[in-house]
Amino acid sequence: MPVTPVAEPVHEKRGNCLWAICPACRTRFPIGAALAEPHATVPAICPACHHPFHPGRPAREERSTP
């Protein structure tokens, strides 16, 4: 499944926990810091809809991806 570009970084920090928010179904789930790195090469995968996305990649870099 191709990695879907996102309009903006879709992660947030709340207290001790880092969360990703699936751009497809809006499911929130905890992630490790490495997945939220702007240059992470491994996409996160939504546990609910299995949609792959980069939680920490800024929108401009995501758009430059061929």
Add this chain to the structure above:
Amino acid sequence: MPPEPRPAAAGAAVERHACARPSLRAWLAGLGPALLQIDEPLPVRHHLTALQHALEKAGRHPVISVRHPLLPDGRDSPIPVLTNLTASRSLVAGALGLADHRIAGEALARAAKGGCPPVVVDRASAPIAEVVETGSAIDLSGLPATVQHALDPGPYLTAAHATTRDPETGIDNTAIQRCWIRSPTRMTWYPYPSSHNARNLRRHWDRGQPCPVAFWIGHHPAVVIGAQAKLAYPQSHWEAAGAAAGAPLRLTPTFSFGEALLVPADAEIVIEGLAHPHDLGADGPFGEYTGYMGPQIIAPMVEVLAITRRHDALFHDYGSGLADMLVPENMAMEGKLFALAAAVAPSLQAVHVPVSGRRFHAWLALSDPGPGEARDALAAVLAWRRLKLAAAFDADVDVFDEAQVLWAIATRVQWHRDIFRLDGLSTSTLDPSLAAGARTTSKVGIDATLPLADGAGVRPVPPAAVSPPEARAAADDLLRRLRAAGRLEGAPCL
């Protein structure tokens, strides 16, 4: 609540069982009413784990066998699922050949020293090689792997013992590590970064080589617990597994890697594969032993080369975060902590890593410790990575009865005098109370032992309030008769 007399832990007789060829099915055959057979079809997606949670809430811990598991895609699985295999300390103690679960720490400390080398048998005499699936016949999604929690992303292997080999020494390592089944031939594998399997993986990748790995599933509980012995690196777990089971473990070459990687010949299922350098994927979130969802992380991917199994294989599954998974791991921890504490505290009697504390708490029982000895023991065990709190008690407190533990803490501890804190020690990063990114933690020791005896040999504390022995014996007899007559069934609980 005053403590009741209890049998001594250390020094009690350990009845080693002599099972010449331990296996999961041999053990199941002797379970009797401890085995709960579910005959109706049961979905492995959420429903089986929900049943485990419901039983645990009711205080019941039978072994559960699901004869007709329903796969997430609606298919029936011909492979039965077994879970809750190790949810009861008493049942596990029986599997280890112990008369009392309270001596597990001492017994497993002894087993971890090994002394029972494995034997290697050829594949022709290995039940694990009865069926070999390769190429297009490989179908991980046909295994009745459970989806346990609402945010788990898919079916996980939860009782798969990942077995790897140090490419420098050739010494193998085996440990339970989770795998998310992503396709019929690919799955994630999460060796915790500080684990010995992760070291073996990195050593292969540093050479630019794929890491061979074999995941064995299903064996006698004593083998499973012995294989979880906390050992040095690199050190094979097979001797400890055999020592725990009371018989040399039978190993056999893997189909894909031959004698370069051995697996237990009497296991139920083996999945063989390669973790190619830097082939990574997202893994999780996953419901962890802490009782919370562990975050999604980056994990190696495994390309499966073969699945080998018995022709009537059983699939073993752990209920993650439940007693099923905590009891065996905690008992193995008790073995490690017993060895650490006994090295500095000869008065050590018993160690309990309670399910209530997940893997963060440990209670130590000491018999008349000398000056400073309780704190020595506490400092020794707090070095163990997962512990956050350790407390030491006199041997009159049954450290396996948490009501007694809390009674002793309430009545024997002055906080300004009896606790110490250690900061900056290693920890499990799955502890949800850690600050984001923190890699170390603070730990506390509580010395709940009574003050030392005075010159006359008397401890300066009031006597515990207990009934005289003859009255206790009479009360026990009356209770037995009332119970036999069914007169206690309606008695309210606390």
